[in-house]
Amino acid sequence: MTTLATADFSQFGNLDATSYLLSRDFVLQSMLALALLGLLGGILGPIIVARQMSFAVHGVSELSITGAAAALFVGVSVNVGGVIGAVIAAVVFGFLGNRARERDSVIGVVMAFGLGLAVLFMSLYGRTGTGFALLTGQVVSVGTGGLTAIAITAAVVLVGMAIIYRPLLFASSDPRVAQAAGVPMRTLSMIFAVLMGLACAQGVQIIGALLVMSLMITPGAAAGRLSSNPAVVTGLSIVFAEVAAVGGLVLSLAPGLPVSVFVTTISFVIYLVCRFGNRARTRTQRSFQKSAE
Numbered sequence: 001m002t003t004l005a006t007a008d009f010s011q012f013g014n015l016d017a018t019s020y021l022l023s024r025d026f027v028l029q030s031m032l033a034l035a036l037l038g039l040l041g042g043i044l045g046p047i048i049v050a051r052q053m054s055f056a057v058h059g060v061s062e063l064s065i066t067g068a069a070a071a072l073f074v075g076v077s078v079n080v081g082g083v084i085g086a087v088i089a090a091v092v093f094g095f096l097g098n099r100a101r102e103r104d105s106v107i108g109v110v111m112a113f114g115l116g117l118a119v120l121f122m123s124l125y126g127r128t129g130t131g132f133a134l135l136t137g138q139v140v141s142v143g144t145g146g147l148t149a150i151a152i153t154a155a156v157v158l159v160g161m162a163i164i165y166r167p168l169l170f171a172s173s174d175p176r177v178a179q180a181a182g183v184p185m186r187t188l189s190m191i192f193a194v195l196m197g198l199a200c201a202q203g204v205q206i207i208g209a210l211l212v213m214s215l216m217i218t219p220g221a222a223a224g225r226l227s228s229n230p231a232v233v234t235g236l237s238i239v240f241a242e243v244a245a246v247g248g249l250v251l252s253l254a255p256g257l258p259v260s261v262f263v264t265t266i267s268f269v270i271y272l273v274c275r276f277g278n279r280a281r282t283r284t285q286r287s288f289q290k291s292a293e
Contacts, residue, residue, distance in 0.1 A: 026143075031249055033142045034259075036154045037206055038215055038245035040199040042238030043161055045220020046230070048196065050172040052103070056093050056193070057216045059107040060200045061209040063089035063114040068204070069121035079149050083201040089114065090197030094190040142206060150202045160195045168192055169230055211260045215241050218267040222274040240270050 048057060067085015068078045092110055093103070142150075161168075168188050171178040179185050196216075203212040223236035248263030 027249075027253065029144065029147050030142050030259075031246060033147050033150050033206055034245040034249050034263075035242060036150050037199075037203055038219075038241035039238060040154055040157055041203070041215035041217075041245075042219055042241035043158070043234060044196055044199055045216055045218075045237045045241065046223060046233045047168060047172055047192065047220075048217060049220045049224055050169075051192075053196070054213065054217050055104055055107050056090075057196065057200060057213055059093060059111040060086050060089045060193075060197050061204050061212040062111055063118075064197075064201045064204045065209050066114040066118040066121070067201075069118045069125065072125045073121045079146065079201075079205055082204055083153075083198060085114075086197040086201035086204070087194055090193035090200075091190060094193030095186075146205060150206070153198050153202045157195045157199055160191065164188055164191055173230075207260050207263060211264055214260075214264040214267040215245060218271050219244065222267075222271040225271075225274040225278045240267070244270065 048054060064082040064086035067088070068082040070085070071078050071081020089110065093107055167178070167183050170181075171183050171185055171188050175185065200212055200216065203215060207215065219240035220233070220237045222240050223233045226236060227233050244263050244266040248261075248266050249259050251262045251266075252259045
């Protein structure tokens with residue numbers, strides 16, 4: 001399979017090289033995979049931020065490596081192993097860390113143990129290059145199998161979120177009132193944790209465990225700076241995630257640099273613009289109100 005690392009584009013200009021690569025099947029597959037991952041990140045991100053689960057995303061992504069490393073060692077699918085590892089981690093986090101004050105310590109304890117196991121499995125497997133790929137992702141070689149896996153994952157996550165979204169939003173925005181109203185807090189926490197784990201596991205395969213947060217957290221955090229309306233925040237989060245994911249891939253084509261560099265940079269710039277733009281707007285509104293008084 002042709003990859004960006006092995007292709008020679010010295011005879012092309014930047015625009016010509018980008019156009020040429022966008023016509024290749026492996027690039028189109030990568031773009032579609034990133035678009036699906038951006039959709040998942042855009043939908044899950046606002047809830048992750050509202051539930052203060054950013055560290056959980058990091059923990060699940062890292063422990064997906066443990067599952068993938070175990071799969072490599074026993075000779076089964078890395079994708080399946082990563083999904084199993086992420087889901088197990090998410091279930092443990094959802095069960096033991098249901099309360100916000102306990103969540104960080106539970107994640108830290110479990111993640112330390114899981115990463116220790118990952119190091120063990122990688123040492124026994126004996127190929128450190130594969131382990132590095134799990135940290136940084138391999139979007140340009142996602143292939144038909146990887147694209148199918150993320151498409152199935154996206155369908156499962158979207159259906160799951162459609163079913164639990166309203167009570168989950170209630171439980172996330174006002175947990176005490178939701179609990180008093182009889183909302184099944186622990187059950188919702190477990191289901192959402194599993195859905196998040198599935199999305200994170202696919203993100204690890206595409207952009208790597210170290211950078212999953214750029215699509216799972218940053219767009220949602222940026223959107224939350226612009227509105228308090230859940231529907232608006234979710235819509236903006238999806239737009240921001242898609243711009244970062246697809247835009248990052250397109251910008252990376254001509255220079256042949258890692259996709260993750262551009263994805264994370266675009267996400268960060270969007271967050272800064274939203275954060276400081278909202279602050280400037282708030283100051284302007286306050287000044288206008290004072291002058292009107």
